[in-house]
Every structure is written in structure tokens, then in C-alpha cells.
Amino acid sequence: MSDGTHTRYEPAAVEARRQAAWRERDAFRTPPPAEDQAHVYIKPSAPFTSGNVHIGHVRSYSIGDAYARFRRARGDAVLFAFGFDAFGLPAELGAIAGGEPPSDWVARCAAHMTGQLRRLGFSLDWERSFLSSDAVMYRWSQWLFLELLEAGLIYHGTGNVDWCDNCQTTLASIQVEPGGTCWRCHGPVRLIQLPQWYLRISAYVQENDRRLEELAASGIWDDVALSSQEIVLGRVDGVELDLHSPDGAQLTVFTPHADALAQARFVVMSARHPDADEWASAPGVHEQLEQLRSGGWERGSREAETIPVIDTGRVVLAPDGTGLPVLVSPLVDSRFGPTVALGVPTHDRTDEVIARRLGFELADGGGGDSAAAGSGESDAGANGASADGASASAGGRQAVRYKAFDWVISRQRSWGTPIPIVYCERCGTVPVPREQLPVVLPLDIRPTGAGNPLAELEAFVNTTCPSCGEPARRETDTLDCHFDALWLWVPACVPPEAREEPLEEIFALPDLRHWLPSERLVAGSDSGNFVFDQRIVTKALRDIGPLAFLADGEPFAGCLFHEMVTADGRKMSKHLGNVVDPDALVERYGADTVRLAVLYAASPQKSLNWSDSAVLRCHRFLGQVWEYSHTRLAQARQERERTARVGPGEDAGEQVRDTTEHLRLKLSQWCEAGVGRITKDMESLEMHSAVRNVMRLFDRIKDFEQRVVAREGQLGAANLDALVEALAVLAQTLGPLAPHLAEELWVAFGHDEGTAQTPWPGVSFQVPA
Numbered sequence: 001m002s003d004g005t006h007t008r009y010e011p012a013a014v015e016a017r018r019q020a021a022w023r024e025r026d027a028f029r030t031p032p033p034a035e036d037q038a039h040v041y042i043k044p045s046a047p048f049t050s051g052n053v054h055i056g057h058v059r060s061y062s063i064g065d066a067y068a069r070f071r072r073a074r075g076d077a078v079l080f081a082f083g084f085d086a087f088g089l090p091a092e093l094g095a096i097a098g099g100e101p102p103s104d105w106v107a108r109c110a111a112h113m114t115g116q117l118r119r120l121g122f123s124l125d126w127e128r129s130f131l132s133s134d135a136v137m138y139r140w141s142q143w144l145f146l147e148l149l150e151a152g153l154i155y156h157g158t159g160n161v162d163w164c165d166n167c168q169t170t171l172a173s174i175q176v177e178p179g180g181t182c183w184r185c186h187g188p189v190r191l192i193q194l195p196q197w198y199l200r201i202s203a204y205v206q207e208n209d210r211r212l213e214e215l216a217a218s219g220i221w222d223d224v225a226l227s228s229q230e231i232v233l234g235r236v237d238g239v240e241l242d243l244h245s246p247d248g249a250q251l252t253v254f255t256p257h258a259d260a261l262a263q264a265r266f267v268v269m270s271a272r273h274p275d276a277d278e279w280a281s282a283p284g285v286h287e288q289l290e291q292l293r294s295g296g297w298e299r300g301s302r303e304a305e306t307i308p309v310i311d312t313g314r315v316v317l318a319p320d321g322t323g324l325p326v327l328v329s330p331l332v333d334s335r336f337g338p339t340v341a342l343g344v345p346t347h348d349r350t351d352e353v354i355a356r357r358l359g360f361e362l363a364d365g366g367g368g369d370s371a372a373a374g375s376g377e378s379d380a381g382a383n384g385a386s387a388d389g390a391s392a393s394a395g396g397r398q399a400v401r402y403k404a405f406d407w408v409i410s411r412q413r414s415w416g417t418p419i420p421i422v423y424c425e426r427c428g429t430v431p432v433p434r435e436q437l438p439v440v441l442p443l444d445i446r447p448t449g450a451g452n453p454l455a456e457l458e459a460f461v462n463t464t465c466p467s468c469g470e471p472a473r474r475e476t477d478t479l480d481c482h483f484d485a486l487w488l489w490v491p492a493c494v495p496p497e498a499r500e501e502p503l504e505e506i507f508a509l510p511d512l513r514h515w516l517p518s519e520r521l522v523a524g525s526d527s528g529n530f531v532f533d534q535r536i537v538t539k540a541l542r543d544i545g546p547l548a549f550l551a552d553g554e555p556f557a558g559c560l561f562h563e564m565v566t567a568d569g570r571k572m573s574k575h576l577g578n579v580v581d582p583d584a585l586v587e588r589y590g591a592d593t594v595r596l597a598v599l600y601a602a603s604p605q606k607s608l609n610w611s612d613s614a615v616l617r618c619h620r621f622l623g624q625v626w627e628y629s630h631t632r633l634a635q636a637r638q639e640r641e642r643t644a645r646v647g648p649g650e651d652a653g654e655q656v657r658d659t660t661e662h663l664r665l666k667l668s669q670w671c672e673a674g675v676g677r678i679t680k681d682m683e684s685l686e687m688h689s690a691v692r693n694v695m696r697l698f699d700r701i702k703d704f705e706q707r708v709v710a711r712e713g714q715l716g717a718a719n720l721d722a723l724v725e726a727l728a729v730l731a732q733t734l735g736p737l738a739p740h741l742a743e744e745l746w747v748a749f750g751h752d753e754g755t756a757q758t759p760w761p762g763v764s765f766q767v768p769a
């Protein structure tokens with residue numbers, strides 16, 4: 001307990017006392033659904049069990065926690081919990097490096113990271129946290145797989161997959177870096193052909209597009225999050241034309257250059273286009289297509305220069321009768337998805353490169369290098385467009401293409417959710433019945449980094465067919481951890497004691513309807529793909545039934561994406577030796593300082609370039625608040641005791657009160673205005689601004705004291721009381737930002753230890769213009 005004599009700020013002691021008090025009163029337990037209370041589910045990102053909490057995590061959870069504490073302080077019911085994303089390559093490689101089974105590795109990581117996050121004082125409901133690799137949890141993946149399979153949204157196909165030789169695994173397109181390298185090892189990525197399971201996101205891509213406007217209108221999707229959804233979507237507007245080959249075969253061709261149809265020189269088709277085999281069927285050509293699909297070409301950074309382009313030897317006729325060669329190349333996918341695009345070298349750099357590589361004539365005079373030739377062409381183009389406009393609208397129609405497309409959800413690795421499929425010689429591909437879930441992953445597997453040990457484990461592979469009872473073999477691919485992420489945001493909504501129930505019953509609980517959609521997702525700006533796919537699957541589960549109550553199919557009503565923490569403008573990495581260790585900072589300065597510093601240093605939308613000066617500034621600030629508050633509180637008590645003894649009548653304090661009343665009024669106005677500003681900041685998750693406004697409020701309070709002392713030479717009882725009152729307001733506004741110190745002060749000011757955290761100042765405030 002603080003007795004007023006502890007005027008020196010000792011964060012370790014303060015934080016230990018508060019954290020014990022929080023545990024004691026179970027402060028962050030999620031309240032049961034009650035309709036008469038405003039309630040919000042604030043969704044933090046699901047951390048990979050990668051080893052340690054890093055400073056980027058600290059940033060993310062400091063923002064989310066400040067918001068969660070702010071909402072609780074205002075009397076709202078808050079769900080703030082996450083599950084660890086424990087399957088997948090990072091954990092598998094960590095286990096390989098540590099020479100232990102992945103299940104041991106992730107359990108150790110989760111325990112360690114939980115300890116780190118607890119030491120930072122984040123108000124997460126730990127009762128509701130979980131590991132996605134626990135059987136009771138990964139049955140969600142298996143259940144979801146069966147639901148989507150039944151709805152035709154998962155399909156088995158043979159297809160091109162990105163393959164990393166280093167990691168010996170397939171990669172989802174979102175795991176391939178923009179330069180065409182592996183997200184994990186940064187090595188080259190090849191395209192090969194394998195049987196795979198796909199998620200048909202294309203079924204909901206258009207709805208995700210349509211909803212963007214509503215999300216923007218909500219005002220609680222920040223710009224970074226919104227633009228991430230647009231980028232993943234990759235919408236391209238244009239026109240499509242039905243062109244024909246001389247022998248009558250039809251090909252629908254897309255182009256974003258509706259004004260340049262006359263400049264088309266070829267058409268280029270995705271190797272994933274359903275008609276690619278038909279168009280590339282000529283002897284010699286089909287072999288090239290097969291090689292392109294399976295031969296393992298590398299994805300270089302200079303894509304257009306190096307990626308294979310196959311000339312099928314066939315042509316389609318442009319509206320003006322010109323023959324356009326039909327090419328096949330993956331170069332179309334990255335621009336327009338798995339479609340056919342008109343090649344317009346004068347308008348598109350990639351098309352220009354293709355034309356050059358194949359020696360096509362570009363336009364009149366060819367090269368177009370000189371300015372004169374260039375402008376001449378564009379004049380011709382403009383004239384042509386008006387002339388062709390009529391014929392284009394006759395043959396062309398408005399059309400949209402999306403880069404977002406179905407992705408591979410299966411992996412040839414052992415540390416993942418087993419896919420609930422059995423292959424039977426008699427019955428074919430048989431889904432495992434839901435009542436037999438979970439299909440349990442053997443835990444004694446020791447991956448070495450090569451191949452798939454699950455496929456070599458006879459005890460797992462050999463089973464009986466659920467349909468006919470004959471011997472059968474299990475699917476040995478596992479689900480990509482991106483598939484787990486599709487549901488990871490849901491289970492935190494139900495109390496842990498309900499977690500063992502069948503999923504149908506979990507979905508029938510009132511809890512999901514109560515907490516969903518999540519009021520706010522707070523995650524790193526690299527989460528765009530996860531969120532996009534979570535939005536897709538929510539729409540699928542809405543239509544299938546379990547999430548039918550989410551009419552717009554949106555899991556997150558609001559979304560805040562923050563940028564990462566950098567050092568000297570570069571990404572932190574062990575390799576560069578510029579990693580900031582949060583544990584060391586907490587040890588030295590305390591959790592409140594570290595949290596306040598990451599909030600103070602930059603707005604969430606800006607990358608935070610780490611410097612110790614923010615830590616020092618915030619540490620000094622908290623130390624001053626602590627010492628100032630305690631000394632003035634002690635003074636006010638002494639003054640009160642003194643006036644109680646002497647009696648107020650003949651005391652000099654009476655005069656002080658008279659001549660400083662306008663200053664006390666000013667102080668209360670400053671407090672009101674400050675709280676108004678900070679409230680607005682907290683509502684819009686502008687924590688960096690909130691911290692500044694709290695600092696400003698503290699300056700105002702000190703300014704008040706200086707003015708009174710300048711006038712009267714001392715504070716006196718009434719002004720000390722006013723000062724203490726203002727300091728209590730300061731503590732309240734610090735509650736979400738530096739919660740240990742704030743609550744300790746709040747208690748020192750005589751407030752009830754038993755109440756749930758520092759309440760928000762309960763006045764309605766006018767914000768001055």
C-alpha cells in the first residue's frame with residue numbers, strides 16, 4: 001500500500017502491487033453477456049508462438065490495451081482476448097532448431113510470451129487465451145474445412161503452387177514476397193504442379209469489394225486498413241470483348257485500356273485459365289505449357305523480362321479484323337487474376353516488354369523511343385479511341401477483374417491441422433464425419449525440415465474408411481496456418497468452460513451474437529491478407545448458417561492497422577543487431593514507461609522509428625507525476641489536519657481563497673478542456689495525441705500552482721484541494737496509458753481499492769474549437 005511517504009517513483013514495486021491487485025480481483029475477466037451494458041470485443045492480433053514478445057507486439061498490444069482500458073473505464077463491458085497462432089512453419093522451424101517436438105516448443109513459447117505480456121500489464125482475459133494447435137481448438141479448422149467443402153467453397157485440384165526449395169514446402173501467394181521470394185527464408189520461389197486443396201475465395205471477392213464503401217462510411221476503419229483491403233482485392237476496371245479465332249473459337253478478353261483497343265497487338269492468357277489447355281493444344285506448345293506449370297521457373301524481381309511467355313501459334317481477330325497472337329503467361333495473373341488480357345504495348349509497360357521479347361511490331365514506326373513518335377502515337381490513339389468507341393461499346397462491355405484469387409490451403413508439412421479426409425479405393429475421397437473430429441495430430445513427430453514426416457507415419461496414415469469400413473489412407477497434407485487464422489477471432493467470444501462443446505452448440509450460444517462483430521481489430525499493417533480472408537469466410541459462414549446473424553458478413557465493425565517499429569528507418573532484425581529488447585526496457589524503466597513511450601512516439605499509422613529519447617521523456621514524465629502527486633497530496637493532508645486543529649476562522653487561507661478563486665476556476669476549465677481532448681483522442685485511438693494532451697494537462701496543473709504561489713506566496717487549503725482534485729483527474733486520464741501508476745495514484749487519493757480500475761472522468765465536456 002502507498003502511504004504517501006513513498007514519493008520516489010519505483011515502477012517495479014508499483015507494478016508488482018497493481019498486478020497482484022488485478023489478479024486478486026480478477027480484473028480482466030470477460031463479463032457474461034448482459035444487454036443493458038454497452039459491450040465491445042476488441043480483437044488484438046493473434047501472435048505466432050515464435051519465441052519472444054518483440055517491441056512490435058508491445059506497440060500493438062499497448063494500443064489495443066489502452067483502448068480496452070478506456071472502454072472499461074467508461075463502464076463498458078469489454079472482451080479483450082486472443083489465441084496463439086501456434087501451427088505453421090515458424091513454430092516448426094523453431095522446434096527443428098531447438099531439437100524438440102513442435103508441441104513442446106509452442107507450449108514453451110506461449111508460456112514465456114504470456115509471462116512477458118503479463119509483466120507488461122496488458123488487460124487480456126487470459127482465461128480465454130488458447131493455442132490453435134490444441135486438439136480442442138484445431139477441430140475448428142477441421143469443422144470449417146468440412147463446412148466449406150460441403151458448400152463447394154473448398155475443392156481439390158491439381159494446380160500450380162509456389163514452392164520453396166529451402167523450406168521444402170508450398171507457399172500461399174500471400175507468403176510470397178513482392179519480389180518473388182519466400183516470406184520465410186527470402187529464397188527463390190518456383191512454380192510447380194501438385195495436387196492441392198483450394199479455398200474458393202472468388203465466390204465472395206465481389207461482395208468484399210461492394211462492402212468497402214460501407215466500411216469506409218463507418219468511420220472506424222482507418223485508412224491503412226481500408227487501403228490494405230483494396231490492395232488485396234486488386235480490383236481493375238475495364239471492358240471485356242468476345243473475340244473469335246478464324247475457326248470460330250471464342251475467347252473473352254479483358255483490358256483496362258478501353259480507349260486503346262485499336263492498339264492491341266496480342267492477347268495473353270493465364271496458365272490458370274480454364275481454357276488454357278485447349279488454346280495451347282498444338283504439338284510442342286502443350287509441352288511448353290506443362291513445363292511452365294511444373295518445370296519450376298523462378299519468380300524473379302524483373303518479372304516481365306524473365307517470366308515465360310508461350311506463343312500458342314493461334315490468333316483471335318480484333319474488332320478491326322487484325323489477327324492477335326494468343327500467348328500464355330503467368331504475367332497476366334499478377335495484374336488481372338487468372339484471365340485473358342488484351343496486350344496493348346503502347347499503354348502498358350508489361351505488354352511493351354512482352355512485345356519486345358517476342359519481336360512484335362509495336363505500332364507505326366515501332367520502338368516509340370522518340371518523343372515525336374510517342375506523341376504521334378498517342379494522338380492516333382485518341383483519335384482511334386473516339387472512332388473505336390462505338391465499335392468497342394458494341395463488342396465490349398464494362399467489366400471488372402480482381403487479383404485476389406483462390407488460394408492453396410494445404411501444405412506438405414507435419415506441424416499443422418490434419419485435413420479431415422480419407423482416401424478409399426472403393427469410395428474415393430471421403431470426408432471424416434463431424435462426430436469423429438478431431439482427427440488428432442500425433443505429437444511424437446519430429447520434423448527435420450525435409451519432406452513430410454506425417455506421410456511416413458503408418459499409424460497415422462492407415463485407417464478405415466468412414467463410409468465402407470474397408471482399409472483406407474488418411475490425407476497427409478495439413479492445413480496452412482493461414483487457414484487457422486480464418487476462425488481464430490471467434491473462440492475468444494465463448495467462455496472457456498464451453499470450449500469442449502460440439503461446435504454446433506458453441507455457435508448456438510448467445511455469446512457469439514453478443515460479442516460479434518468485433519468492435520475493433522487492432523493489428524499490424526501487414527495483416528491485410530488475413531483480414532481479407534477472414535471477411536470472406538465470415539460471409540461464407542453467414543450463408544451456410546452458423547454466422548447468419550452477421551448480415552453484412554463482416555467480422556470487424558472497425559479496424560486499426562498500425563505500422564511497425566523500426567530502428568534507424570530499417571526493419572529490426574537479429575542480423576542487423578538493432579533489435580530492441582522489451583524485457584530489458586521493462587526491467588530498467590518499468591512497464592508503464594515502455595507502454596507510454598511506444599504510444600507517445602508516433603501515431604499508429606506511422607512507422608515508429610525507435611529511439612531511447614521517447615523512453616527517457618516518458619520515464620521522466622511519469623516520475624514527475626508520481627512525485628508531484630504524492631508531495632501535494634501529503635501537503636494537502638497536513639493543511640487539512642492543521643485547519644482542523646486551528647479552525648478556519650482566523651486563518652490566512654481565507655484570504656488566499658478570496659484572491660485566487662479565478663485561478664481555481666481556470667484550473668477546472670483546463671481540466672475540462674483537457675479531458676475533452678483526451679476523450680476524443682481515446683475514442684479515435686489516437687493514443688499518441690492522448691499522451692501529449694495528458695502531458696499538457698500536467699503542465700497546466702503545475703502552471704496553476706506557480707500562478708497561485710506568485711500571487712500569494714503559498715498554496716493554502718483550498719488551492720491544495722483543487723490541485724489534488726486536478727491530479728486525480730490526471731490519474732484518471734493516465735489510466736488507460738500508464739495503468740499501474742495511474743491506479744496506484746487513484747488509490748492514494750483515497751479511492752476504493754476494490755473498484756475495477758481507474759474510472760474515466762465522468763463529466764460531459766465541451767471541446768473548445
Ligand SMILES: [Zn+2]
Nearest residue numbers: 164167182185
Ligand atoms: Zn523458404
Ligand SMILES: [Zn+2]
Nearest residue numbers: 424427465468
Ligand atoms: Zn470406402
